[in-house]
Amino acid sequence: MARLYGFGQLLLASLVAAQQVFLAAEGPTTRPQCRGTKTREPKYSFTPFSFTLTDTVRYATSVPAPTATTTYAAPSEALITLLPSSLSYTTWSKWDPNATAKATDTDNPFGSAAWTALWEHANPPNFTEKALYSTTVSPTPIPSTELVLPPRDYFGPTDCYNFPEDFEFGVASSASQVEGATAEEGKSPSLMDILVQDDRPKAYVTNEFYYYYKQDIERVAAMGVKYFSFSIAWTRILPFALPGTPVNQQGIDHYNDMINFILEKGMVPVATLLHFDTPLQFYGSNLTKAADRPEIGYVNGAYQNETFPDAFVNYAKIVMTHYADRVPIWFTFNEPLLYSTNAKSIDHVIKSHARVFHFYKEELKGTGKISMKFNDNFGVPRDPNSEADVYAANHFNSLQLGPFCDPIFLGKDYPDSFKQTFPDFVPLSKEDLAYIGHTGDFLGIDPYTATVVCPPVPGVQESILDCARNSTSTYRPYCVNQTMVNVYGWDIGYKSFSYVYITPTYLRSYLNYLYNTWRVPVAITEFGFPVFSEAEMALSDQLFDTPRSQYYLSYMSEVLKAIWEDGVEVIAAFAWSGNDNWEFSSYDAHFGIQTVNRTTQQRNYKKSFFDLVDFMKARGVE
Structure with a gap:
């Protein structure tokens, strides 16, 4: 029998077992909100008929205009001295693979000819941009006819809780998935342009957010959403990426x-x-390296490159110096596990993050919050009464989150699960842990779904460690059996697009696990749901997206229970995503709470957007 990973793991095992996700019940579902039921016979009578019961018109309420300005650091002009005095700023143009004129400044290592050479090296196949916009679009007000709330669903939440006064509610997006303008105004190639050579189609236009951002922001504001989460494209700020190159x-x-x-x-x-x-x-001269199969994540994010840490910190300093006075919440990395190639990648990520944290807090004197966004399809034991399955769940979760969260939030060494699986890990000294420790103001998590786990050999804990020692095992790196089916043969939730499930009760357990393990506030930095085959539906059917509404409202109901019944400090929730976008392989997975017409760039609000905002507003969120 294999030993557990110490007292902490024993505590986690008891926690998971105590919060069983399979609750025994006999008979029909109880109705605790009903104090009593009517048992007497009804009385029937005739009354004048009208259609007044069939329709109710309500409108979304936009975010009010600001009445004061809040800053979180000194203005950019005062912070510029924190950057190297040799830093230069320049501009570039647009890459057109069919252009006949050639750049003539070949003697400039960072000129137009050198910038063009980057795109020629990336060589994105079938590069065409059928874009509508080539300059920033001026926003127009959203007509009230677009802000009429849809018909209510018959069944809905029955809670009586409100969110805390300072709860942060918003929508999220990322640069490569929405911006477009792929090779315009100086942007150079990134991994997203290299991956297309791995049979992954690239959408070069996406949502044209680069030029259409004002209208998209106007639409979100008109719905009454206060927080707008986005990412900044490194290759737009530093086309040549490295320290010492022009901005x-x-x-x-x-x-x-x-x-x-x-x-x-x-x-x-x-x-x-x-x-x-x-x-x-x-990625150097051989771009096929980007398609190499990682030991840990799903994509080679090049974090293991020896030049990466200094370059990332330099980029972060430039960005924060320019924007930190107005941006109160920062994330250094998004879901770094997924793009970590090996143990060195994780070492570079956590140390780079810590350096940026210390720069922001100590040199820049920023007063906002900074953290990282993590992925983890929460591992739940196939049978919560099985010691082996609980062990497997703890192993699975600690291996995904522990290598980042233990050092960052606790100042604690890597978990045993990580060391056993990757013996070539970079050791962390006491000095490292003191520097990295407590460099996250909160824990950001993207909890889309849950995963049912058990050992590779059912009921045998030792099979997990056997796998960890065997670099050729088919169960690596997590060394557990992963399914979406519980011990009784049921899917754990509604299946959509082959991998996403509506699993709200598991979310509540997950929030408990995160808060009680790493003891910092928890922010839900992404959560969303692609309705099955939505891309094939008529527009009117796409807009009436009841399954997505059920996903959002059930999730937020469980967040309220975690806050009020379990004492978990959940501080934010950002819906993924504000619009349907490019999901790294196609547009078929529609996560958006607005549709996007790829030809006209017309946006339409979906029912789920109204339902989610209405839910939050009704429970005290500004």
Whole structure:
């Protein structure tokens, strides 16, 4: 029998067992909200008929205009001295693979010819941009006819809770999934442009958010949503990526204008520094390396490159110096596990994050919050009464989150599960842990679904460690059997697009696990749901997306229970995503709470957007 990972793991095992996700019940579902039922016979009578019961018109309420300005650091002009005095700013143009004229400044290592060479090296196949826009679109007010709430669903939440006064509710997006303008105004290639050579179609236009951002922000503000989460494209700020290379003035100006417009509409900007789009330079001359199968994640994000940490910190310093006075919430990395190639990748991520945290808090004197966004399809034991299955769940979760969260939030060494699986890990010294420890103001999590786990050999804990020692095991790196079926053979929730489930009760257990393990506030930084085959539906059917409404409202109901019944400090929830977007392989997985017509770029609000905002407003969220 294999030993558990110490007292902490024993405590987690008891926690998971205590919060059983399979609750025994006999008979029909109880109705605790009903104090009594009517048992007498009804009385029937005739009354005048009208259609008054069939329709009720309500409207969304937009975010009010700001009446005061809040800053979170000194203005950019005062912070510029924190950057190297040799830093230069320049602009570039647009790459057109069919252009006949060639750049002549071949003697400039960072000129137009060198910038063009980056795109020629990336060589994205079938590069065409059938875009509507080539400059920023001026916003127009949203007509009230678009803001009429849809018919209510018959069944809905029955809770009586409100969210805490300072709860942060918003929508989220990422640069590569919505911006478009792929090779315009100085942007250079990133991993997102390299992956297309791995049979992954690239949408070069996406949502044209780069030029259409004011209208998109206007639409979100009109719905009454206060927080707007986005990512900044590294390759727009530093086309040549590395320290000492010129800053793209157009990129700086673009995000400046976008942040200012978010504030102008009464909303709060939330910025992510790296959302999967690693610059081309970290893959060197052989771009096929980007398709190498990682030991840990799903994609080679090049974090293991020896030049990556210094380059990322340099990029972060430039961005924060320009925007930290107006942006109160920062994320350094988005879901770094998924793009970590090996143990060195994780070492680089947590140390780079810590350096950025210390720069922001100590040198820049920022008063906002900073953290990281993590992925983890919460592992739940197939049978909560099985010691082996509980052990497997703890192993699975600690291996996904522990390598980042233990050092960052607890100042604690890597978990045993990580060391056993990756013996080539980079050891953390006491000095490392003191520097990395407590460099997250809260824990950001993207909890889309849950995963049912048990050992590779059912009931045998030792089979997990046997797998960890065997580098060729088919169960690596997590060394558990992963399914979506519980011990009785039922799917754990409604299945959509092969991998996403409505699993609200597991979310509540998950929030308990996160808060009680790493003991910091928890922010739900992404959560969303693609309705099955929505891409094949008529527009009217796409808009009436009841399954997505059920997903959002059930999730937020469980968040309220976690806050009020379990004492878990949940501080935020950002819906993924504000619009249907490019999901790294196609547009078929529609996560958006607005539709996007790819030809006209017309947006339409979906029912779920209204339902989610109505739910939050009814429970005290501004």
